[in-house]
Amino acid sequence: MSAQELLASARALLDTFISEHNTPEEDRLDVWIAATNLPHAVRALHNAGWGYLSAVTGLDLGPEAGQMEALYHFCNGPAVLTLRVRLGRATPSVPTLCSIIPSAGFFERELSEMFGITVEGAPNTDHLYLPDDWPDGVYPLRKDFDPASLQISG
Amino acid sequence: MKQEPQKVITKKGERFIIPIGPQHPALKEPGHFEFAVDGETVTDATVRLGYVHRGIEKGVESRNWVQNLYMLERICGICSHTHAMTYCLGVEKLAAVEVPERAQVIRLIMAELERIHSHMLWLGVAAHEAGFDTLFMYTWRDRETVMDLLELLSGNRVNYSANLLGGVKFDISPEQADKIRQGLAFLAERNTHYLDVVMNDMLLLGRIRGVGVMTREQAEKLGAIGPTARASGVARDVRLDAPYGAYRTFKPKLILETAGDLEARFIVRLREIADSCRLINEALDNLPSGDLTVRMPRRIKEGETISRVEAPRGEAFYFIKSNGSDIPERIKVRTPTICNMGSVLALAKGHQLADMPMILVGIDPCFSCNDRMITLRRSDGEAETWSWGQLREYGIKAYQR
Amino acid sequence: MELGPVARVWHQGVPEMNPIVALLIFPGGLFVLTLGLAYEWVDRKLLARAQNRVGPRWFQPLADVFKLLAKEEVIPNDVNPLLFVGLPIAALAGALTAALYVPIFGLAPAYSFEGDLIVTVYLLSLLTLCMGLAGANTLNRFALVGATRTLTQLFSYEAPFMLALLAPAFVAQTWQISAINSYASTHWLIVTQPIGFLVALIGLMGKLELPPFDAPEAETEIVAGAMTEYSGRGLALFRLGKGVEMVVGLTLVAAFYLGGIGGPLDFLLKTGALLIAIVIIQALMTRLRIEQTVGLWWRWGALLVLVQLLLYILWEVVTA
Numbered sequence: 106m107s108a109q110e111l112l113a114s115a116r117a118l119l120d121t122f123i124s125e126h127n128t129p130e131e132d133r134l135d136v137w138i139a140a141t142n143l144p145h146a147v148r149a150l151h152n153a154g155w156g157y158l159s160a161v162t163g164l165d166l167g168p169e170a171g172q173m174e175a176l177y178h179f180c181n182g183p184a185v186l187t188l189r190v191r192l193g194r195a196t197p198s199v200p201t202l203c204s205i206i207p208s209a210g211f212f213e214r215e216l217s218e219m220f221g222i223t224v225e226g227a228p229n230t231d232h233l234y235l236p237d238d239w240p241d242g243v244y245p246l247r248k249d250f251d252p253a254s255l256q257i258s259g
Numbered sequence: 260m261k262q263e264p265q266k267v268i269t270k271k272g273e274r275f276i277i278p279i280g281p282q283h284p285a286l287k288e289p290g291h292f293e294f295a296v297d298g299e300t301v302t303d304a305t306v307r308l309g310y311v312h313r314g315i316e317k318g319v320e321s322r323n324w325v326q327n328l329y330m331l332e333r334i335c336g337i338c339s340h341t342h343a344m345t346y347c348l349g350v351e352k353l354a355a356v357e358v359p360e361r362a363q364v365i366r367l368i369m370a371e372l373e374r375i376h377s378h379m380l381w382l383g384v385a386a387h388e389a390g391f392d393t394l395f396m397y398t399w400r401d402r403e404t405v406m407d408l409l410e411l412l413s414g415n416r417v418n419y420s421a422n423l424l425g426g427v428k429f430d431i432s433p434e435q436a437d438k439i440r441q442g443l444a445f446l447a448e449r450n451t452h453y454l455d456v457v458m459n460d461m462l463l464l465g466r467i468r469g470v471g472v473m474t475r476e477q478a479e480k481l482g483a484i485g486p487t488a489r490a491s492g493v494a495r496d497v498r499l500d501a502p503y504g505a506y507r508t509f510k511p512k513l514i515l516e517t518a519g520d521l522e523a524r525f526i527v528r529l530r531e532i533a534d535s536c537r538l539i540n541e542a543l544d545n546l547p548s549g550d551l552t553v554r555m556p557r558r559i560k561e562g563e564t565i566s567r568v569e570a571p572r573g574e575a576f577y578f579i580k581s582n583g584s585d586i587p588e589r590i591k592v593r594t595p596t597i598c599n600m601g602s603v604l605a606l607a608k609g610h611q612l613a614d615m616p617m618i619l620v621g622i623d624p625c626f627s628c629n630d631r632m633i634t635l636r637r638s639d640g641e642a643e644t645w646s647w648g649q650l651r652e653y654g655i656k657a658y659q660r
Numbered sequence: 661m662e663l664g665p666v667a668r669v670w671h672q673g674v675p676e677m678n679p680i681v682a683l684l685i686f687p688g689g690l691f692v693l694t695l696g697l698a699y700e701w702v703d704r705k706l707l708a709r710a711q712n713r714v715g716p717r718w719f720q721p722l723a724d725v726f727k728l729l730a731k732e733e734v735i736p737n738d739v740n741p742l743l744f745v746g747l748p749i750a751a752l753a754g755a756l757t758a759a760l761y762v763p764i765f766g767l768a769p770a771y772s773f774e775g776d777l778i779v780t781v782y783l784l785s786l787l788t789l790c791m792g793l794a795g796a797n798t799l800n801r802f803a804l805v806g807a808t809r810t811l812t813q814l815f816s817y818e819a820p821f822m823l824a825l826l827a828p829a830f831v832a833q834t835w836q837i838s839a840i841n842s843y844a845s846t847h848w849l850i851v852t853q854p855i856g857f858l859v860a861l862i863g864l865m866g867k868l869e870l871p872p873f874d875a876p877e878a879e880t881e882i883v884a885g886a887m888t889e890y891s892g893r894g895l896a897l898f899r900l901g902k903g904v905e906m907v908v909g910l911t912l913v914a915a916f917y918l919g920g921i922g923g924p925l926d927f928l929l930k931t932g933a934l935l936i937a938i939v940i941i942q943a944l945m946t947r948l949r950i951e952q953t954v955g956l957w958w959r960w961g962a963l964l965v966l967v968q969l970l971l972y973i974l975w976e977v978v979t980a
Contacts, residue, residue: 158482178578182501185567233308
């Protein structure tokens with residue numbers, strides 16, 4: 106199947122959840138969905154056997170915009186489908202996907218420690234990459250993080 | 260300071276945990292695994308990563324597009340070309356720049372040479388984990404052939420720095436091409452021998468046949484990629500699924516095994532070496548003429564793109580976002596190891612402790628790829644943040660000595 | 661003291677030695693230790709060459725021992741210090757005592773009596789037992805797993821190895837090593853009892869924890885196994901003990917199966933040939949998992965030796 110056909114089938118699967126969509130490149134489809142719909146949308150893809158969860162990207166749109174995004178990239182052959190969830194910067198939170206895709210746990214742990222996005226219902230919320238003594242509430246991949254603020258003595 | 264006595268003698272119901280890492284002879288890079296064992300049988304496994312986290316994803320947000328090429332190439336010492344190529348392909352896509360054909364083919368040749376060297380390195384490490392040191396020594400001796408070829412082309416054994424935004428740095432002369440052909444002929448012959456060893460050595464088979472079996476369903480559920488997935492019969496290869504660069508012209512063979520055990524992972528990787536040899540020869544015979552580079556704009560058009568490349572270990576995934584300036588807004592790097600890590604933890608349960616290093620190595624983990632962060636450097640127990648300038652100064656001083 | 665015919669001739673040329681000298685310097689004590697280090701070097705060097713490596717220089721094992729002896733011995737918390745210090749000494753003492761009963765360097769054994777074969781075999785096991793206990797004495801998790809594996813392996817190869825050494829004793833109709841040695845100098849038992857020879861040689865490799873039987877110290881799983889917590893003097897003594905055990909074991913197998921040991925040249929040639937065989941086996945094999953080792957010994961090793969013994973008994977009955 107070509108990328109277009111694959112993406113069309115994905116769109117059909119997700120039809121009820123899509124609030125906005127965009128085709129930035131011919132083999133890609135970006136769809137915006139609400140955070141509460143995320144597990145349902147992923148389950149629909151998973152049940153249909155549509156691709157695999159390739160990566161989860163966090164995006165901080167900056168303190169001025171006051172928004173963040175979590176991007177769930179699903180790859181299927183030539184096609185890449187991205188489920189995008191818009192989040193408020195104050196208390197960002199997404200539901201976990203671990204019950205559907207066990208390996209999503211790693212991505213979610215990275216997302217929460219780097220961006221401070223709470224993953225609700227996650228079975229494991231330990232640090233994955235950052236040290237255990239990393240200060241609470243400091244999220245290094247947020248735009249307002251200043252590496253110089255980490256002057257630790259002793 | 261008086262320490263609490265170590266409590267390892269377990270009472271009934273408590274778990275006896277064997278730690279592997281962060282420093283352990285089985286691991287060539289730091290990672291921390293804890294295997295709960297009942298006698299010799301593993302009952303649970305957990306992982307802690309991040310020991311080589313260097314903050315590269317944050318670092319790229321304060322460097323320009325060209326500097327980042329060198330930064331990202333240093334994510335991994337084994338698949339450095341892959342990272343640089345994935346980044347270049349993505350940025351070129353954003354800038355809508357078409358790279359000359361000759362440069363694309365040279366990128367392919369470097370990528371396949373890198374695949375050969377990575378798989379041979381893996382074969383040696385896997386043999387060592389199995390306690391078959393003779394095979395380890397021989398494969399690493401023969402691997403020097405491909406390392407020499409890489410050095411011949413690029414002047415470097417590890418970070419080849421072949422890529423530029425908009426092309427490649429060096430050409431392949433006919434003499435160099437001949438040397439590559441000779442080297443590959445030798446490697447292909449040795450590879451046949453190793454395949455014979457892996458498929459027929461009774462004792463080695465005793466350690467790898469039927470061990471760490473991952474069925475096709477499991478592989479799909481756990482999101483395995485690369486040779487690990489292909490050994491379980493999942494047809495996933497970015498070079499074929501979403502061809503990029505010169506892979507549109509030169510097609511690799513899809514190498515599939517169905518057994519899903521360690522033996523299948525050995526066979527898949529060895530057959531891939533053979534196929535890479537074929538692919539490089541084909542590319543050398545049909546090397547298009549033309550320029551090596553095109554001009555790249557300093558600022559990259561605003562936009563987002565996704566770049567996927569089949570690294571030796573599986574799909575490398577880059578998400579690149581530009582805000583129209585000369586500095587990227589965000590680059591997300593997802594390396595193959597993290598996708599396959601889940602399979603290690605899932606497969607560990609029920610196996611013998613002796614199989615653990617083998618299963619762990621079976622996915623060809625690369626912790627440097629996996630972890631990517633931060634600028635904290637400890638000296639004399641004190642942690643401090645170094646600025647780029649300080650680091651540069653330190654580097655210059657260190658070299659002057 | 662009974663001597664084999666060749667040994668007797670050679671022995672007559674050697675002047676009577678002071679027993680203290682014989683015990684501490686030559687042919688016992690110091691000489692056996694040196695021989696152990698030399699054999700360790702040959703083993704390491706040949707294995708390295710077989711694996712396409714350069715290998716250590718000739719004095720490396722000795723240098724290792726000196727280095728270890730000079731280093732601080734760290735005694736970890738929560739171990740029984742007496743056992744921690746005493747076990748290496750007991751292990752080396754066991755190996756050195758065993759050397760007194762075998763024809764080292766082609767000389768007649770220093771002590772010899774009817775039944776010394778059994779004593780020697782048990783003295784050899786003492787080293788393994790001490791290593792196992794030393795591992796179990798520490799609280800290190802790698803050492804505990806290593807100790808379990810060491811002892812498991814001991815119980816798997818010990819019986820077949822013992823049977824393989826008993827088969828020549830049956831034929832020679834004596835339990836005395838020197839007597840079997842003189843019997844063997846006229847009968848090459850490797851020809852009549854090839855299975856016993858193989859089991860004895862491979863059993864020796866199990867005893868020495870050489871690949872493919874190195875699961876008890878598999879570095880990619882459990883670092884150094886039972887020896888993980890040992891440093892300095894203790895480690896040096898265990899290593900010396902291993903070297904001595906290698907010499908004693910090779911001497912036993914060569915004396916029983918390769919036509920006896922009649923003189924120094926005989927000794928060097930025959931044990932050297934066995935050492936080369938051991939190196940080749942090491943280079944060709946993948947490490948066995950511990951349960952594979954146990955399975956191999958009980959399913960094949962023990963069974964084959966028993967079959968050979970039965971055949972011998974049948975032969976005796978039929979010819980009688």
